[in-house]
Amino acid sequence: MQTHIVPVGFDYDRLIAPLVREQLDVDRVILLEGAVGSEANVEYSRNLAEKLEKDYRNLLGAETERVVVADVYDYDEAFEQAFALINAELDSGCEVWVNVSAMPRTVSFAFATAAHSIMVEREGDRERIHTYHTVPEKYLETELAEELRKQVELLEDLEAGKGVDDRVDERLSTALDLLDEFDERGTTIGAKEIDGSHIVELPVASFSNVKPFEKVILFTLGEHGEFESVSELAQALARDMGEEYTDSFRSKVIYNVDRLGPGGKGYIEQEAHGKSHRTKLSRIGALWVRAHSAEDRETERP
Numbered sequence: 001m002q003t004h005i006v007p008v009g010f011d012y013d014r015l016i017a018p019l020v021r022e023q024l025d026v027d028r029v030i031l032l033e034g035a036v037g038s039e040a041n042v043e044y045s046r047n048l049a050e051k052l053e054k055d056y057r058n059l060l061g062a063e064t065e066r067v068v069v070a071d072v073y074d075y076d077e078a079f080e081q082a083f084a085l086i087n088a089e090l091d092s093g094c095e096v097w098v099n100v101s102a103m104p105r106t107v108s109f110a111f112a113t114a115a116h117s118i119m120v121e122r123e124g125d126r127e128r129i130h131t132y133h134t135v136p137e138k139y140l141e142t143e144l145a146e147e148l149r150k151q152v153e154l155l156e157d158l159e160a161g162k163g164v165d166d167r168v169d170e171r172l173s174t175a176l177d178l179l180d181e182f183d184e185r186g187t188t189i190g191a192k193e194i195d196g197s198h199i200v201e202l203p204v205a206s207f208s209n210v211k212p213f214e215k216v217i218l219f220t221l222g223e224h225g226e227f228e229s230v231s232e233l234a235q236a237l238a239r240d241m242g243e244e245y246t247d248s249f250r251s252k253v254i255y256n257v258d259r260l261g262p263g264g265k266g267y268i269e270q271e272a273h274g275k276s277h278r279t280k281l282s283r284i285g286a287l288w289v290r291a292h293s294a295e296d297r298e299t300e301r302p
Contacts, residue, residue, distance in 0.1 A: 003097070004098075006029060008049045034107070075109070083291035117288070228278055233253060
């Protein structure tokens with residue numbers, strides 16, 4: 001059984017043509033629809049999803065499901081959603097293919113990173129997880145610009161010698177402005193601020209699996225936030241686990257924090273603070289904790 005998870009943006013061919021041309025067996029398709037953006041963008045994406053839904057059924061005989069991505073610019077939410085979707089499909093026995101060709105890059109990268117994270121955690125399932133991208137045969141932007149230039153020439157000819165109404169003047173002015181912006185800036189304009197920054201850094205998952213005691217440390221940091229020192233973290237762990245706080249237990253915590261830190265798996269950040277080190281989750285560490293349920297935590301206690 002093959003499940004394809006497909007974020008829908010403004011592409012059609014790249015989301016279905018490779019499956020038809022490669023004659024892949026597609027049993028189930030999960031179409032992701034963005035719910036943020038201009039009304040025209042949302043409507044266009046929704047219409048495209050409807051067309052894809054019909055064609056996946058008619059051309060490939062696939063069962064289809066449409067899932068809404070509430071905020072296509074919220075990387076953390078998209079990562080969590082991807083983590084849950086991919087794991088659910090794997091648990092049901094399906095091979096999972098994630099198409100990252102369309103939708104805003106925030107969603108595509110979140111789904112790609114989540115797929116990679118699951119490959120790390122579920123070593124036995126690595127061969128059943130695939131992330132793929134399809135290169136288009138051509139981009140339409142330049143053709144649209146060229147066609148617009150031809151329309152400008154026509155409007156200029158009309159305006160030059162014949163009495164035309166104000167609509168021609170308006171269309172000509174708009175077309176010239178649009179072409180100026182296209183020539184100067186390309187296909188996009190401006191830089192959108194997300195959560196106080198114009199740069200959305202995408203974290204990379206560790207290549208090593210997380211051990212049981214390391215999981216307890218991560219969950220504890222997720223619950224309590226920053227600790228002023230590793231010793232303070234060790235004391236909290238001892239209390240939560242009902243363990244005696246000894247030098248041996250503290251050394252065990254220090255060792256595992258080092259393995260999870262910047263020189264290891266990258267799930268923990270530390271900042272020198274006098275003779276101590278403030279300890280907290282890194283971005284990918286916070287995502288790891290967010291993606292795992294409280295139920296997982298209870299089963300992972302050593």
